[in-house]
Amino acid sequence: MSNVVVLDNGGGLCKAGIGGDRDPSAVVPNCLGRPSSSKKWLVADQLQACEDLTSVSLRRPFDRGYLINPDLEKEIWDRIFRSLLRVDPTASSLLLVEPLFNLPSIQRSTDELVFEDFGFRSLYVADSPSLVHLYEASHRPDGLISRAQCSLVVDCGFSFTHAAPVLQNFTINYAVKRLDLGGKALTNYLKELVSYRSINVMDETFLIDDVKEKLCFVSLNVPRDLQIARRPGKDNLFRCTYVLPDGVEHMKGYVKDLDEAQRYLTLPDEAWFPSQGMKDGCAEVPEKPEDRKRIDLTKNEFNLTNERFLVPEMIFRPADLGMNQAGLAECIVRAVNSCHPHLHPVLYESIILTGGSTLFPRFAQRLEKELRPLVPDDYHVQITTQEDPILGVWRGGSLLASSPDFEAMCVTKSEYEELGSARCRRRFFH
Amino acid sequence: MEDEASGLFRRTSTRTRKVAAKMVAALASSDNRTQAALARLEALENDNAGIETIEINDDDEASLDEDEAYMKRQSKNTKRKTRQAKALENAKKAPRTFLELLQEANLESLPSHVPSYLKAAVGPPSCTSRRNFCTVCGYTANYTCVRCGVRFCSCRCQNIHNDTRCLKFVT
Ligand SMILES: [Zn+2]
């Protein structure tokens, strides 16, 4: 039996492995990078292995979530297939996860890459919502998602966020809604804030990704948290310090006193306000800019306070940043409303969160809080986060690739050569 | 010590940056506020926000060696090309942006019932009210800069804004 290579080719990360396995064997950045210390461009996992990632120049094959540079992608895939997975493409099938609404010209160049450059035997193209649904339905055979055979998949990834209703393993294309915000924009926004307020990190994508992943969270009450964030001293639950790498002792940046930085998570809500009879926002000493600057410059570190929650806040209110787009809750409501009314109650009850940007603490609670007032009172709102929002799509793909009728769903190399890209593509989507 | 540390974040010399399409539109606009707002959003999609030497068609000293090696592999006997000829050649190979590909796909011409990238866009929010946060300190902001449209919360923050950031995205 031949291998099926399962490849969730995301704009930020490539998740690649063999169909039937529980987890992908490679999760690597989908880009080339050149650290300031190097003359060579490093590919995918070589970047992860690189000790000094300060001031890395990046080249990504993706732009706004779509594959625009197949030549660059070829270098990355080559590295993944040959060095990391060690498979022979000419003896393998490929299950490729592509973004929704891919353009025909991009599909064509992708097919060329798959069949002509790598010579795969056959190809199946899947979209992420249907794979997430498949995975969740098969892992909870008694759950609602499985019984009703439908769900609403919210995929908040690197380049954008989709709210996609899925019915009987097919994404209901005409109902999908997209918000043009994802992890990349959040990282860039955080870079901008830190660079302006503390220290220039505009070139430090990997570093700020780390800051974002370790320190950002979703606020459940923005005005309250803004107040907390400008308290002096210990009462400020959010102030924390991130230390930049010094290139000698520390090759990676780190959070100074991580427990302290995360204590907001363990405290009950009431404790957020000290009991000295202080009420919401009055009698407070606002933070002075000098407080902020009181950091050890020789150590190259910076403080964060309200940035920690104002960054993920973008996903819920893009309008705050001047984007003329509805936030995530409305995005979901619009996707649901584009479906048959019979489906509405079930969809609200089977919302699945996936994608790396849903990993911020309190993401699901906030979403529910925003969604509840927009949903009819007699409907339940039930939001589940995938066990691993970064690998969930791949795991669904792995499941599909190991199903008995998988080969029959594929387009073979000879079919591609005979019919061409456009006609072969019609097979994948209803 | 401080010198060494700041060296980590030192820039190479500044060179012409490849200007994105929206940026061009923004610069053509006479309205400073629109310019600033558009440019700010555009910056969120940058891969190398602060590094000015990234695109293949840049005149990037550091990548010259590689480019030259590549050229040599491509055509053994040609003499070293002029910078201009090189730039031209690179421009031809340079991939098009997604927005260019999108335009080419001409999705507007599809019948109205066909789902597409354009139709999937979530659209504007139903409530247009916008919360304003001070760009200097992040706190709730009640004032707007008359020149660039950015928000600030206090005199102190206004002064910092005027000194450092006002019209940063415009000029
Ligand atoms: Zn302020």
Ligand SMILES: [Zn+2]
């Ligand atoms: Zn201004």
